[in-house]
Amino acid sequence: xxxxxxxxxxxxxxxxxxxGGTALLVSQRNGIRESVGTVxxxxxxxMTAQDGAIVTEQDLIGHPSLVFFGFTYCPDVxxxxxxxxxxxxxxxxxxxxxxxxxxxxxxxxxxxxELLGSYVGHFSPRFVALSxxxxxxxxxxxxxxxxxxxxxxxxGDYTMDHTAAVYLMDVDGHFxxxxxxxxxxxxxxxxxxxxxxxx
Amino acid sequence: MTLFSHICLAAALVVGQxxxxxxxxxxxxxxxxxxxxxxxxPPGAPVAGGYLTIANDGDTADRLVExxxxxxxxxxxxxxxxxxxxxxxxxxxxxGLEIAAGxxxxxxxxxxxxxxxxxxxxxREGDSLAVTLVFEHAGAxxxxxxxxxxxxxxxxxxxxxxxxxDHDDHMDMEEGS
Numbered sequence: 488x489x490x491x492x493x494x495x496x497x498x499x500x501x502x503x504x505x506x507g508g509t510a511l512l513v514s515q516r517n518g519i520r521e522s523v524g525t526v527x528x529x530x531x532x533x534m535t536a537q538d539g540a541i542v543t544e545q546d547l548i549g550h551p552s553l554v555f556f557g558f559t560y561c562p563d564v565x566x567x568x569x570x571x572x573x574x575x576x577x578x579x580x581x582x583x584x585x586x587x588x589x590x591x592x593x594x595x596x597x598x599x600x601e602l603l604g605s606y607v608g609h610f611s612p613r614f615v616a617l618s619x620x621x622x623x624x625x626x627x628x629x630x631x632x633x634x635x636x637x638x639x640x641x642x643g644d645y646t647m648d649h650t651a652a653v654y655l656m657d658v659d660g661h662f663x664x665x666x667x668x669x670x671x672x673x674x675x676x677x678x679x680x681x682x683x684x685x686x
Numbered sequence: 687m688t689l690f691s692h693i694c695l696a697a698a699l700v701v702g703q704x705x706x707x708x709x710x711x712x713x714x715x716x717x718x719x720x721x722x723x724x725x726x727x728p729p730g731a732p733v734a735g736g737y738l739t740i741a742n743d744g745d746t747a748d749r750l751v752e753x754x755x756x757x758x759x760x761x762x763x764x765x766x767x768x769x770x771x772x773x774x775x776x777x778x779x780x781x782g783l784e785i786a787a788g789x790x791x792x793x794x795x796x797x798x799x800x801x802x803x804x805x806x807x808x809x810r811e812g813d814s815l816a817v818t819l820v821f822e823h824a825g826a827x828x829x830x831x832x833x834x835x836x837x838x839x840x841x842x843x844x845x846x847x848x849x850x851x852d853h854d855d856h857m858d859m860e861e862g863s
Contacts, residue, residue: 561776644803
């Protein structure tokens with residue numbers, strides 16, 4: 488009798504751990520995509536825009552913002568995402584006028600402010616490109632929990648692994664939501680409308 | 687791919703069998719190369735992405751092992767590695783790209799692509815660039831990549847997406863000539 492009880496308790500405990508653990512894992516993963524305020528994204532940074540202006544986290548306050556990390560030696564994801572963002576803004580029209588879009592380079596060694604200016608300018612005159620020293624880049628990435636890493640391609644070439652989500656920040660400069668790389672324009676624009684409605 | 691895409695592909699293959707290349711297709715033995723294109727990069731961008739569809743009508747697998755372009759300092763085949771954490775990882779296809787017997791491989795934004803590094807000329811919509819594709823069995827094929835505006839990504843690659851098909855019709859591209 489006692490032995491059965493012990494086994495039963497052990498099974499219940501094991502199940503609880505599995506269920507609880509799964510719930511925690513799921514909520515953590517969903518947190519970065521769907522929730523408001525449960526993930527600590529956003530924080531201090533000091534970067535330079537393409538026109539030489541200094542931009543800090545204070546400059547995000549007063550308008551909703553999109554923040555995306557990438558680099559210009561990126562043949563596919565970064566240009567595609569910037570083109571997508573431009574498409575979202577077109578769809579929003581004047582409703583989205585208050586949105587500021589920031590493209591943050593994770594590759595300041597190659598991405599100068601001048602190059603960044605012409606790069607993002609190709610997609611929209613509204614985009615702001617931010618760059619900084621390696622230390623400043625590390626700081627902004629840490630604030631946004633954005634991952635990046637240099638990967639060698641041989642012959643002196645390299646690419647950067649990087650977080651591809653577009654971060655939505657509200658008028659107070661706080662994290663609102665994220666649009667993942669795979670999101671359809673419909674989903675993305677819906678999230679942007681919610682961001683704008685929360686203004 | 688949708689049924690429509692399959693029909694377009696079949697049509698392209700039928701047409702592409704002859705060496706008189708139609709519209710924008712090429713043939714080399716059992717291999718058909720359909721609509722090679724480059725996404726127009728921002729001016730001065732150090733890299734550009736190249737895409738195309740490859741069909742293998744033969745009984746044995748073939749492999750695209752090399753891409754050579756005079757206009758670019760270096761060309762490499764890359765794939766995107768999916769990641770749960772939303773981290774973009776691009777890796778070279780060290781052994782090239784296999785096309786199974788009877789198979790079709792589509793290189794498209796967000797998936798497999800050719801990275802053309804340090805183009806020596808500006809790449810603007812409408813331009814055509816000569817590129818040689820080298821296949822293990824089919825050999826070297828010279829094709830022209832057409833520069834066109836960045837295409838929307840194929841969002842049907844996302845499992846959790848609802849069934850909106852706005853972006854899946856990539857076979858539309860081959861009709862432009």
